Amino acid sequence: MRHSAKTLVTPLLILIYWQLIASSGLVSVYLVPPPLKVWQAAQELLASGVLTKSIATSLARVLSGFAISCVLAFLLALLVNASKTIDQLLAAPLALLRMIPPLAMTPLLILWFGIGSTTQLSIIVLGSIFPVLMSTRDGLQRVNPQFKELAQTLRLSPLRYFFAVVLPSATPSIVTGLRTGFGYSWRSLIGAELIAAASGLGHLIIDAQEMMRTDDVMVGILTIGLIGWLLDTLFYQGVCKRLARRFPEICN
Amino acid sequence: MARLVNVTKSFNGQVVINNLSLDLSAPGITALVGASGCGKSTLLRIVAGLLAHDAGTVDAAPDRIGVVFQEPRLLPWLTVQENLELSLPRNHARSNAGKHAIANALACVHLADCEQKFPRQLSGGMAQRVAIARALLRSPELLLMDEPFAALDAITRGQLQLMLVDLVKSQQLKCLFVTHDLHEAETISDRIMVMHSGVIAASFQKQDNQYPSTLHSEVRSYLNQSLKSI
Numbered sequence: 001m002r003h004s005a006k007t008l009v010t011p012l013l014i015l016i017y018w019q020l021i022a023s024s025g026l027v028s029v030y031l032v033p034p035p036l037k038v039w040q041a042a043q044e045l046l047a048s049g050v051l052t053k054s055i056a057t058s059l060a061r062v063l064s065g066f067a068i069s070c071v072l073a074f075l076l077a078l079l080v081n082a083s084k085t086i087d088q089l090l091a092a093p094l095a096l097l098r099m100i101p102p103l104a105m106t107p108l109l110i111l112w113f114g115i116g117s118t119t120q121l122s123i124i125v126l127g128s129i130f131p132v133l134m135s136t137r138d139g140l141q142r143v144n145p146q147f148k149e150l151a152q153t154l155r156l157s158p159l160r161y162f163f164a165v166v167l168p169s170a171t172p173s174i175v176t177g178l179r180t181g182f183g184y185s186w187r188s189l190i191g192a193e194l195i196a197a198a199s200g201l202g203h204l205i206i207d208a209q210e211m212m213r214t215d216d217v218m219v220g221i222l223t224i225g226l227i228g229w230l231l232d233t234l235f236y237q238g239v240c241k242r243l244a245r246r247f248p249e250i251c252n
Numbered sequence: 253m254a255r256l257v258n259v260t261k262s263f264n265g266q267v268v269i270n271n272l273s274l275d276l277s278a279p280g281i282t283a284l285v286g287a288s289g290c291g292k293s294t295l296l297r298i299v300a301g302l303l304a305h306d307a308g309t310v311d312a313a314p315d316r317i318g319v320v321f322q323e324p325r326l327l328p329w330l331t332v333q334e335n336l337e338l339s340l341p342r343n344h345a346r347s348n349a350g351k352h353a354i355a356n357a358l359a360c361v362h363l364a365d366c367e368q369k370f371p372r373q374l375s376g377g378m379a380q381r382v383a384i385a386r387a388l389l390r391s392p393e394l395l396l397m398d399e400p401f402a403a404l405d406a407i408t409r410g411q412l413q414l415m416l417v418d419l420v421k422s423q424q425l426k427c428l429f430v431t432h433d434l435h436e437a438e439t440i441s442d443r444i445m446v447m448h449s450g451v452i453a454a455s456f457q458k459q460d461n462q463y464p465s466t467l468h469s470e471v472r473s474y475l476n477q478s479l480k481s482i
């Protein structure tokens with residue numbers, strides 16, 4: 001059996017189990033809407049354009065939030081890697097911020113910025129910056145000492161050393177950080193939209209909950225999962241296509 | 253040219269190089285032998301500029317020194333060509349002259365058609381040849397080699413030893429070759445220096461392609477002293 005077919009076996013089994021439970025009458029259809037009802041709800045939401053618009057809104061938010069996270073994380077990682085003093089000065093505040101769930105900041109962020117894109121982007125950045133920052137920083141610091149010596153004997157300039165030795169040494173770690181960070185940004189976004197947005201997939205779920213449409217809630221939840229999975233797969237395949245020749249360990 | 257005068261180096265209060273003077277200006281291969289931990293590699297690293305010495309003078313031009321380590325130390329994410337380009341100035345590396353220099357260096361170590369390969373696609377012997385080519389590309393006045401063939405099988409080691417002897421002769425290089433293998437030192441070198449307790453305890457010059465018959469017994473006596481002092 002091909003790899004892609006194997007990954008579909010468990011979701012299919014869950015779907016069958018879900019349908020059996022829903023149609024057995026043991027649980028209320030309101031609490032657990034059957035897959036068929038959810039499918040019909042998805043078609044209605046698609047036909048009305050609500051689902052497409054919510055997906056587009058959420059995607060735009062997550063991509064801009066994650067891009068800001070990446071830029072900030074790389075700059076911070078370069079900064080703490082360049083200077084031991086800066087590393088020590090930033091260690092405590094970063095460790096403290098890292099431990100605070102981004103959603104805990106939501107009340108303050110709404111007070112400061114109101115319900116809008118600044119609050120949503122702030123939540124995404126707070127949710128996703130740390131995996132990217134930590135992995136990039138660790139990667140940059142984990143250069144093989146033998147390669148450091150080699151660079152000394154070859155008299156490489158600092159810039160050439162960075163691009164030929166340091167950055168490639170950190171690449172596998174950076175890729176892992178980007179994947180984890182993107183997952184976190186997607187999860188933070190939905191949290192942000194549940195509380196501080198009037199559009200997007202999170203808002204669609206809250207709206208459906210208020211209308212007691214658990215089938216629509218289920219559509220929202222599954223769409224989030226499917227899009228997250230799809231984006232992660234596309235990212236992984238894209239990275240493998242570009243980097244597998246030089247970094248086969250990333251794709252093994 | 254490289255010359256060391258009264259060089260001393262200690263680690264945690266233990267003297268590893270003890271007021272050592274050494275002239276490496278003679279062409280050919282100078283083999284530095286001695287027991288493990290006697291300071292051979294420390295001495296090589298001081299000459300290479302990888303390690304600071306505590307006292308004395310090291311007169312060497314780091315820009316004109318090529319170093320070959322025990323491991324090839326090829327960057328695994330770069331092709332052979334790209335690894336070799338690192339030995340050349342950035343603006344020269346990708347030029348036709350740079351490509352020509354790289355092809356020449358590879359020919360010197362008897363390698364061909366491997367420019368686009370990655371280090372993982374090379375055997376241990378091939379990788380070490382690339383490392384030697386990388387050192388040669390720096391047009392070194394002095395080639396420093398730290399047990400470069402120690403990790404190779406006997407047949408490959410023999411081939412690379414012969415290749416090195418030819419290379420040093422044809423390019424009139426000065427080479428400091430650190431090894432703990434007296435047989436290897438005897439085979440490839442023009443002179444042998446025995447290191448013991450942080451100093452050059454004895455040196456032997458090859459004459460008529462042969463070392464004096466006392467070489468083995470004298471070197472063995474120093475090695476035995478080193479073993480007793482452990």
